[in-house]
Amino acid sequence: MPELPEVESARALIEARALGRTIAAVDDADTYVCRPHLPGDLASALVGHTLSAAGRTGKSMWLETDGGEGPTLGLHLGMAGRIVVVGREGATESTAYGGDPMSAKEAAEAAAGGHPDPRLSGNPAWTRFAIEFEDGGALLLFDKRRLGRAVLNPDLAHLGPDALLIRKADFRARVGVGEAPLKARIMDQSVLAGVGNLLADEALWQAQLPPLQPAGTLTAEQLDHLWTVLRRATKAAMRKGGVHTGKVIDFRKKDAHCPRCGGVMVKAAVGGRTTWWCSVEQRWPR
DNA sequence: AGCATTGTTTCACA
DNA sequence: TTGTGAAACAATGC
Numbered sequence: 001m002p003e004l005p006e007v008e009s010a011r012a013l014i015e016a017r018a019l020g021r022t023i024a025a026v027d028d029a030d031t032y033v034c035r036p037h038l039p040g041d042l043a044s045a046l047v048g049h050t051l052s053a054a055g056r057t058g059k060s061m062w063l064e065t066d067g068g069e070g071p072t073l074g075l076h077l078g079m080a081g082r083i084v085v086v087g088r089e090g091a092t093e094s095t096a097y098g099g100d101p102m103s104a105k106e107a108a109e110a111a112a113g114g115h116p117d118p119r120l121s122g123n124p125a126w127t128r129f130a131i132e133f134e135d136g137g138a139l140l141l142f143d144k145r146r147l148g149r150a151v152l153n154p155d156l157a158h159l160g161p162d163a164l165l166i167r168k169a170d171f172r173a174r175v176g177v178g179e180a181p182l183k184a185r186i187m188d189q190s191v192l193a194g195v196g197n198l199l200a201d202e203a204l205w206q207a208q209l210p211p212l213q214p215a216g217t218l219t220a221e222q223l224d225h226l227w228t229v230l231r232r233a234t235k236a237a238m239r240k241g242g243v244h245t246g247k248v249i250d251f252r253k254k255d256a257h258c259p260r261c262g263g264v265m266v267k268a269a270v271g272g273r274t275t276w277w278c279s280v281e282q283r284w285p286r
Numbered sequence: 287a288g289c290a291t292t293g294t295t296t297c298a299c300a
Numbered sequence: 301t302t303g304t305g306a307a308a309c310a311a312t313g314c
Contacts, residue, residue: 002292003292003293006292032309059294076294077293078293078294079294081293144310144312145291145293145310145312146309146310147310147311148293149294178303179304180304180305184304187293189294196292197291199292269306271304271305272306272307273293274290288314289313290313290314293309294308294309295307295308296309297305297308298304299306300302
């Protein structure tokens with residue numbers, strides 16, 4: 001679910017709605033989501049501080065407090081996380097979501113439940129981490145799968161440059177090396193931060209590049225084109241509401257045909273993830 | 287019922 | 301030592 005575009009929407013939501021609000025309480029009881037911290041660790045560190053900035057590199061977010069003087073909270077949406085910001089006094093009309101768009105089914109459930117706040121109408125257990133503000137509102141990490149993370153002072157040094165910020169020459173140098181399949185290379189967060197399984201399939205399909213081709217064998221021209229296409233696909237996903245809006249995503253299934261040339265779509269595990277590509281345009285070896 | 291899942295970390299191995 | 305790939309992790313949806 002959440003790849004760079006979804007995480008950016010969550011970050012933007014926090015920036016627009018949560019900055020300037022002071023933390024009154026923290027629910028950090030989930031020891032898996034908050035590992036390696038113990039219950040109470042995040043609470044004691046964060047209570048009394050005021051959110052002052054929301055940053056992001058790739059799929060990782062961090063929230064600064066007190067203008068950078070206080071502790072930093074790292075947030076990751078994992079495989080299925082979503083950020084919910086509840087307005088002051090818990091006003092329903094001011095609840096907003098960041099991350100994956102709600103599916104039609106989820107929206108219907110929320111409407112039927114009469115409240116979009118999952119603390120009130122969904123399964124409360126799906127709120128894995130929560131910040132309560134002094135004004136009565138809250139910031140929640142809502143995550144059915146429980147692979148999201150909330151940690152103190154996150155170490156993001158292992159992340160490569162953000163996929164939207166990396167410059168063309170840097171992209172060429174970092175991506176165009178090694179024997180690993182191209183797709184595995186662009187999904188390697190230490191090479192380039194933010195590209196997930198769907199965005200990778202979409203970008204490679206748009207660039208007509210084979211997922212299985214060793215990254216180090218691409219020409220400079222191919223790498224430059226991929227840089228251009230990847231940025232375009234990422235921005236389009238942000239504009240349209242998520243990586244699932246990509247042009248080839250609906251054709252990542254059995255018996256589907258490439259929407260551009262009609263070739264058969266095929267799949268295999270590449271870089272540990274299910275990968276779909278056009279058997280004609282993205283054939284490897286050529 | 288069994289399998290797949292949009293992410294990350296850890297571990298084995300060349 | 302470095303790079304690569306598979307498995308584990310949690311829990312849900314098809």
